Amino acid sequence: MSSIDDQRELPTFNSAGLAPAIAQDADTGEVLMMAWMNQEAWEETLQTRRVAYYSRSRKALWRKGEQSGHVQELVEARVDCDADTILLKVRQAGAACHEGFRSCFFRRVADDGKWEVCETRLKSPDEIYGH
Numbered sequence: 498m499s500s501i502d503d504q505r506e507l508p509t510f511n512s513a514g515l516a517p518a519i520a521q522d523a524d525t526g527e528v529l530m531m532a533w534m535n536q537e538a539w540e541e542t543l544q545t546r547r548v549a550y551y552s553r554s555r556k557a558l559w560r561k562g563e564q565s566g567h568v569q570e571l572v573e574a575r576v577d578c579d580a581d582t583i584l585l586k587v588r589q590a591g592a593a594c595h596e597g598f599r600s601c602f603f604r605r606v607a608d609d610g611k612w613e614v615c616e617t618r619l620k621s622p623d624e625i626y627g628h
Contacts, residue, residue: 567591
């Protein structure tokens with residue numbers, strides 16, 4: 498067990514070299530998205546203050562907003578008590594979600610048990626990515 502004064506490097510990454518990273522609006526507390534970070538994404542984010550993630554599908558660094566312009570400016574970085582999950586408090590430009598919503602968590606289960614969209618789409622993916 499480590500103490501809170503432990504000076505080991507944080508965060509810790511899993512056997513695949515990744516840690517889950519939750520992006521939260523620094524002003525409102527709204528949870529915007531969850532993605533993965535590796536050591537390179539973590540270090541670049543701290544250095545540049547613009548959030549970068551690791552894309553598991555592309556197997557490459559993914560700089561949030563490099564295509565869409567919907568960048569995340571890092572305000573504060575935290576880790577959980579086990580140091581294996583990252584919390585990024587950010588200022589989000591535009592939509593955080595690749596589907597054009599402010600948050601990736603735009604669906605909820607309604608009282609009747611069916612899924613419903615509970616947020617307003619800011620832009621269509623075609624407008625964002627030009628598909």
